[in-house]
Amino acid sequence: MIEKLFNMLRKVKWNVVYKYQLYRYSIILKRKQKKKCFNIVFFATFASTWKYDYLYNILVKDRRFNVTIIVCPVINYGYDYMIEEMDRCYILFKTKGYNVIKSYNKEEEKYLDVKKICRPDIVFYTNPYKGLIDDRYYITNFLDCLTCYAPYCFRESAILDELEYNQLLHNLLWIHFYETNSHVKLSYEKSDIKGKNVILTGYSGIDRLIDKSYIPIDPWKKKERNIKRIIWAPHHTVGENQPMNYSNFPLYAEFMQCMAMKYEKNIQMAFKPHPLLKEKLYKLPNWGKEKTDLYYQSWNKMSNGMLCESDYIDLFLTSDAMIHDSGSFLIEYIYVNKPVQRIISNFEARNDFNSIGKKCFDIHYLAQQKADVEAFILNVINGVDPLKEKRTLLLKEELMPPNGILASENIYNYLCKQLKIESRR
Structure with a gap:
């Protein structure tokens, strides 16, 4: 009524x-x-x-x-x-x-x-x-x-x-x-x-990220801090009839594992999929339940890889960088003020975002091809981060509570x- x-x-x-x-x-x-x-x-x-x-x-x-x-x-x-x-x-x-x-x-x-x-x-x-x-x-x-x-x-x-x-x-x-x-x-x-x-x-989702008194628990497999920690966070919008087309997962699924193996001595990588990605992959003709489950499990079997399906705040705080095509993470990861790259299918992707989303998009390193991702990984390994100052300014002027x-x-x-x-x- x-x-x-x-x-x-x-x-x-x-x-x-x-x-x-x-x-x-x-x-x-x-x-x-x-x-x-x-x-x-x-x-x-x-x-x-x-x-x-x-x-x-x-x-x-x-x-x-x-x-x-x-x-x-x-x-x-x-x-x-x-x-x-x-x-x-x-x-x-x-x-x-x-x-x-x-x-x-x-x-x-x-x-x-x-x-x-x-x-x-x-x-x-x-x-x-x-x-x-x-x-x-x-x-x-x-x-x-x-x-x-x-x-x-x-x-x-x-x-x-x-x-x-x-x-x-x-x-x-x-x-x-x-x-x-x-x-x-x-x-x-x-x-x-x-x-x-x-x-x-x-x-409220970023309170722990900005609380200076909070001490995160280290969830990473390798504890050595000379090895860079990179998160890969793919979105769930795979397949047809999606309200938005953020995800590049099918194109990068195998490549990301190859990158982790290629730079095994320099990085470890956490696979942090959107919680709905698995269910979407189950329904894709070229994936299905068996292949999806095996792929997810394979991340934990890698010496420098891990699967993270739960809370991500500690993962963010103890990381060194992130690669993603996510939604909310476009803004949330800015709060840790570390290098972040967005995988895009074309440069018109910026138009998918609202006013604050565009500002956060503009302080991402962008990847339109696999070579861009590898270049970003190498910059993370070498400590190269020219967008640091712009991230700091946006945080101060528009993002803090x-x-x-x-x-x-x-x-x-x-x-x-x-x-x-x-x-x-």
Whole structure:
């Protein structure tokens, strides 16, 4: 009913929609402000797209917040993948010592009644897409809560405006926490409610990258620091009918392993594929499940190679360079301020990005052929990095979170202000 009402309203002027939203949330907020303890629920999906670590840890240290992570299975890639990813995500949080519950019991084939068990006051989403999780956990079923979303990736695309700024969830949210001023402007231009529920906080996914007190765990196979550490991070957009065409994986899959072997004494290479790449390769005629699985496994069998399918922050911080054709990594890796190369099919690829994406694209070393990749590897080995100064300038002027603090601290402070409680940061 609510979804039909909103879709009807969005055909009228945007201010009608927002006034309805503002009235509804003002009533909810007044009711929540009377409480002394607030129940917060995070709906998690993919282990690799969880970007709330810092915020979770800030909130659990504040006794006024009772925090629970609900792992919602991803339902649109088949049952086997749904269970595999749910278990992987659950194990990740259990390993971290987090308060986590599975929303789906595979033995009983039943879904959890989150409203009954957790009684959430505030709900954080980790993905905005309708149909990714079961509808009983979608925002239309939690309109009696204060709903929030911080992007799971640093939005760089110029061709995914509807998906990234104007889905139903984006417009129904209480608050949408944004990465940069460039993204705030894009929301105003692209969303039905003109970005009226947007707050600039910085991107929570990079908090660990910029936290000077954080000491990363070294995930690399070889610990010798005279051997350069290079990440290869291919995107998932292989095959036909892709919304964007970033990936060059089929052309570079064998070549990258050849480069690792050729420069075995000088480098080690981490294969960091997008979490959806494997499922896409399973369906490609020239790949399939057996070939894909063998290829993935072969990286760990190399003396100077490794496969990384989990959290990448420590990998980034302990690396020396990255080669990619990724989406969010176009911006995220800039925060470690190390040499980074983008593989492109042609120089018109720059037009695929939004304003901040273009600026980050311009401080990448570009590879349009395999010889460019090898030249980049040699420069990394020899410590050649002429774009260092430009990366440093962009970081300082446009990418760092506001207020001189981490993005998660900005989010926490905003929640405290709205709930009329004192911030303890």
